[in-house]
Amino acid sequence: MRYLAIISYDGSNYSGYQIQPNQLTIQAVIEAALTKMHKGEPVKITASGRTDAGVHAYGQVIHFDSELDIPESNWKKALNSLLPGDIVVLDVKQVSENFHARFDAIKKTYIYTILNSADANPFEINYCAHVKERLNVDLMNQALQDLIGEHDFTAFCAANSYVKGDKIRTIYHASCQRVNNKVVFSVTGNGFLYNMVRIIVGTLIEIGLGQRPATDIKRIIESKDRTQAGKTAPPQGLYLNAVEYDLN
Amino acid sequence: MRYLAIISYDGSNYSGYQIQPNQLTIQAVIEAALTKMHKGEPVKITASGRTDAGVHAYGQVIHFDSELDIPESNWKKALNSLLPGDIVVLDVKQVSENFHARFDAIKKTYIYTILNSADANPFEINYCAHVKERLNVDLMNQALQDLIGEHDFTAFCAANSYVKGDKIRTIYHASCQRVNNKVVFSVTGNGFLYNMVRIIVGTLIEIGLGQRPATDIKRIIESKDRTQAGKTAPPQGLYLNAVEYDLN
Numbered sequence: 001m002r003y004l005a006i007i008s009y010d011g012s013n014y015s016g017y018q019i020q021p022n023q024l025t026i027q028a029v030i031e032a033a034l035t036k037m038h039k040g041e042p043v044k045i046t047a048s049g050r051t052d053a054g055v056h057a058y059g060q061v062i063h064f065d066s067e068l069d070i071p072e073s074n075w076k077k078a079l080n081s082l083l084p085g086d087i088v089v090l091d092v093k094q095v096s097e098n099f100h101a102r103f104d105a106i107k108k109t110y111i112y113t114i115l116n117s118a119d120a121n122p123f124e125i126n127y128c129a130h131v132k133e134r135l136n137v138d139l140m141n142q143a144l145q146d147l148i149g150e151h152d153f154t155a156f157c158a159a160n161s162y163v164k165g166d167k168i169r170t171i172y173h174a175s176c177q178r179v180n181n182k183v184v185f186s187v188t189g190n191g192f193l194y195n196m197v198r199i200i201v202g203t204l205i206e207i208g209l210g211q212r213p214a215t216d217i218k219r220i221i222e223s224k225d226r227t228q229a230g231k232t233a234p235p236q237g238l239y240l241n242a243v244e245y246d247l248n
Numbered sequence: 249m250r251y252l253a254i255i256s257y258d259g260s261n262y263s264g265y266q267i268q269p270n271q272l273t274i275q276a277v278i279e280a281a282l283t284k285m286h287k288g289e290p291v292k293i294t295a296s297g298r299t300d301a302g303v304h305a306y307g308q309v310i311h312f313d314s315e316l317d318i319p320e321s322n323w324k325k326a327l328n329s330l331l332p333g334d335i336v337v338l339d340v341k342q343v344s345e346n347f348h349a350r351f352d353a354i355k356k357t358y359i360y361t362i363l364n365s366a367d368a369n370p371f372e373i374n375y376c377a378h379v380k381e382r383l384n385v386d387l388m389n390q391a392l393q394d395l396i397g398e399h400d401f402t403a404f405c406a407a408n409s410y411v412k413g414d415k416i417r418t419i420y421h422a423s424c425q426r427v428n429n430k431v432v433f434s435v436t437g438n439g440f441l442y443n444m445v446r447i448i449v450g451t452l453i454e455i456g457l458g459q460r461p462a463t464d465i466k467r468i469i470e471s472k473d474r475t476q477a478g479k480t481a482p483p484q485g486l487y488l489n490a491v492e493y494d495l496n
Contacts, residue, residue, distance in 0.1 A: 122335055122336045123256075
């Protein structure tokens with residue numbers, strides 16, 4: 001039987017999602033919990049995509065196979081009792097044996113949180129980027145209009161990354177808003193290139209600070225040149241918010 | 249010259265406020281930053297009181313002496329540039345040379361945050377206690393009325409603690425309220441015994457769950473017996489919110 005699980009995690013103490021030798025990773029910890037439930041028989045999980053070191057998830061999706069005869073509702077309880085407190089299973093559902101957490105994802109939403117205040121906040125260092133000067137959110141939202149639609153996002157992809165196939169992606173929604181002393185950015189697309197959200201945010205911050213014109217996104221996309229975009233924003237402000245599937 | 253500084257810290261990664269050999273403590277880190285500013289000459293700080301391992305502060309107050317000729321406004325900047333991100337100086341003011349951060353404190357306010365939801369939250373494990381069953385906040389507020397005023401709080405003091413003088417303290421304000429999926433407790437008093445807030449909260453949780461009557465606080469105070477009160481709530485929900493002085 002194949003199961004889908006929705007997972008939330010605080011990435012602060014992990015070397016990212018993907019399993020690596022001698023590193024504490026989200027994948028390794030979840031697989032260890034599942035393997036324990038299967039009395040030592042190794043269980044592999046497949047996620048919708050990796051998250052980097054320090055990046056968080058509100059709704060990461062994974063799938064795994066199991067022959068265990070456990071009611072759906074008990075999976076969540078059993079897994080959470082074996083997982084550390086900074087990784088929480090929100091839901092487990094049985095799915096068709098053809099379901100694939102990565103290949104079947106049709107939309108992903110990321111959130112990026114910026115603490116926008118003169119003072120630092122000791123409670124936010126793992127959870128936000130910090131920008132001291134006031135960001136112009138109107139300019140940022142204006143700039144984001146040029147992100148929406150189908151584009152070749154080569155300029156917003158880490159220069160050293162290996163991407164199978166083209167770098168054309170479709171962005172359905174992108175906006176930011178001020179919430180108290182934070183600026184929260186949200187973006188939904190059919191897929192994202194390596195570091196794409198963090199490069200968008202790094203560029204957006206420069207626009208919000210008046211260091212680039214709001215019209216720059218269009219020019220950068222057309223350049224297909226990573227050096228035209230802004231800095232890569234730090235990982236700790238990034239959250240994989242949700243992954244959507246057409247489960248019919 | 250004597251200076252007062254208001255400090256906020258995330259206590260998650262520290263073995264408490266007070267300096268201890270071979271431990272990372274708030275006091276040691278702040279003294280190291282000050283000593284660095286004084287070119288290696290040791291500078292000692294005195295706080296309004298200690299906080300335990302894992303306990304946080306929004307507004308801890310310390311004092312220290314310095315002969316450095318720095319404008320008040322530059323102290324904050326200089327210290328924050330030397331401190332790690334999870335300890336932040338919010339303000340530095342010059343005070344009279346008789347000022348004492350502990351002896352002159354006239355009121356302290358603590359906040360205690362409880363995540364009150366069936367599901368755990370991976371982002372809150374260092375910042376809240378977690379109670380899965382729904383707490384009755386009305387009953388808790390009712391119970392808190394008996395805390396207000398001057399009482400001998402022996403029953404709400406860690407049994408093994410050494411307290412100079414009597415255990416009579418005055419509570420000016422105590423209340424709790426539901427904020428989304430959290431219950432936030434706030435208490436102001438002229439002083440607190442060791443573990444007093446955490447024992448109050450532990451008792452209050454049992455009242456909120458219907459495991460004790462709301463009238464129990466009065467009975468427990470009168471008993472002067474630690475074993476009559478509830479469990480000591482965990483440190484990570486506790487925040488030293490503010491310390492008040494009569495600076496005239």
